[in-house]
Amino acid sequence: MHVPDGFINVPVSVATGAVAAGAVAVSLRGARRELDERTAPLAGLVAAFVFAVQMLxxxxxxxxxxxxLGGALAAILVGPYTGVLCVSVVLLMQGILFADGGLTALGVNITDMAVVTTVVAYALFRGLVKVLPRxxxxxxxxxxxxxxVSVPAAALAFTAMYALGGTTDIPIGKVLAAMVGVHVLIGVGEAVITAATVxxxxxxxxDLVYGARGLSAPLKLRVGGELVDAAPRETAAAGPVAARSTRAFWATGLVTALILAGFVSFYASSSPDGLEKVAADQGIDEKTEPHHTDGSPLAGYGVKDIADGRISGGLAGVIGVGVTVAAGSGVFWAVRRRRGSQESGHAGRSGQAPAGSA
Structure with missing residues (x-):
């Protein structure tokens, strides 16, 4: 559902850019609370995994x-604020390096694919978890x-933005019916991938799934005739063994993403995606503009000057996963470090020595 340049007019593109910038700013603050020693290493990997699976x-x-789309998957694995950042990093890498999704439409894409999907999915997820058995x-x-549900919700959001700023005169009812109809089907695929991964x-x-924290009631121990909560399982697993387990999990996830992007992507469907098909059928794409990075070495998910399609696409996928995991990990490391600095500052102002100080 990557919106290219030319689908949405300038005023609405600017407005959605402001919405996207605000959402990213809020998410940066919120991610400080979500990113801890368990979530932070996973966040960059989630971004890379979403990039890889989007090629399939x-x-x-x-x-x-x-x-x-990945909003639901990212939100459930690492938290809604961090999830918005994960998908935003993916969209930024795709737009700049692979000419996928217009640069002037970046605000539209982040608002639709990162913000709407994450907010809708996580709100519904939390509601269901509260009423279902733990x-x-x-x-x-x-x-x-x-x-x-998150996928047709994104289709509805795009239709609303198109109603406000579409560059072609198409009856909005036809756009709505076509967009929602095909994206309900795409939503089934999204649901299968998300549920299987989670x-x-x-x-x-x-313990690494943000949405599953607090899933089990704490074990009760009788001490002195009173029931008290036993130490959580994570505490017992803390230390070098847990660190090695997390590193092994991270490495396995990265290898999986590299295989998906570098090899499995060659067998992905070559048919236009839901938005491209609707745009062609309904005439939405009449004023599509060339991408600003069409001449880049990785445009179209292939490496320039490599004639073999399998090698070109696979190498582009591997590069994309590497760049995305590096960019994502850098962002989340900085956010996590910022949280640590704030915690140290709070401890210092309260008269307590920061952890690790003499």
Whole structure:
């Protein structure tokens, strides 16, 4: 659902750019509370994984494909604020390096694909988790529903933006019906990928899933005739063993993303995605403008001057995963470091020595 330049007029593009900038600023502040010793290493990996899976277009109807948006997945794994940042990093890398999604439409894409999907998905996910039994299956099921709904919600949001600033005179009712119809089908694919990924992480490292924290009631011990909470399992697992486990999980996730982007992506559907198909059928794309980075070495997810499509696309995917994990990890490391500095400052002002000081 990457919106190219020319679909939305300048005033609405500027307005959505302001909304996107505000959402990113709020998310940077909110991510300070979400990013800890468990979430911070995972966040950059989530961004890279979303980038990789977005290269895997899957068929949804005759002549139409879809791909992961990733807002639901990112929000459930690392938190809603960090999730917005993860998808925003992916969209920025795609727009600058791969000419995917217009640069003047970057605000439209971040608002639609990062903010709307994450907010809708996580709000629905939290609501479902509260009423469902407190089990891992419930978290997986809630992930499925949240991801499924988030995609047509993004289609609705795009339709609203097009109604305000579309550059072609198309009946908005036709756009709405076409967008929502095809993206409900794409939402099923999004839901399957999201639920499968969340379920896999829950199976091996449930402590790393932000949306599953507090899933189990604390173990009660009787001490002196009174019931008290036992130490959480994470505490017992803390230390070098847990650190090695996290590093192994991170490495496995990165290798998986590299394989998906570098090899599996070659077998992805070549049909236009939902927005491209609707745009062509309804005439939305009549005023599409050339991308500002069309001549870049990686434009179109291929490496310039490499004739073999398999090698060119695979190498581009590997480069994309590497750049995204580096950029994402850098952002989240800086945010995490900022949180640590604030905590040290609060401790100093309260007369307590910061952790680790003599």
């Amino acid at each position: 277009n899957f068929p949804v109807a005759a002549g139409t494909s879809g791909h992961l 089990t891992r299956r419930s978290v997986t099921a809630a992930s499925f529903v949240a991801a499924l 379920g896999a992480v829950l199976a091996v490292r449930p």
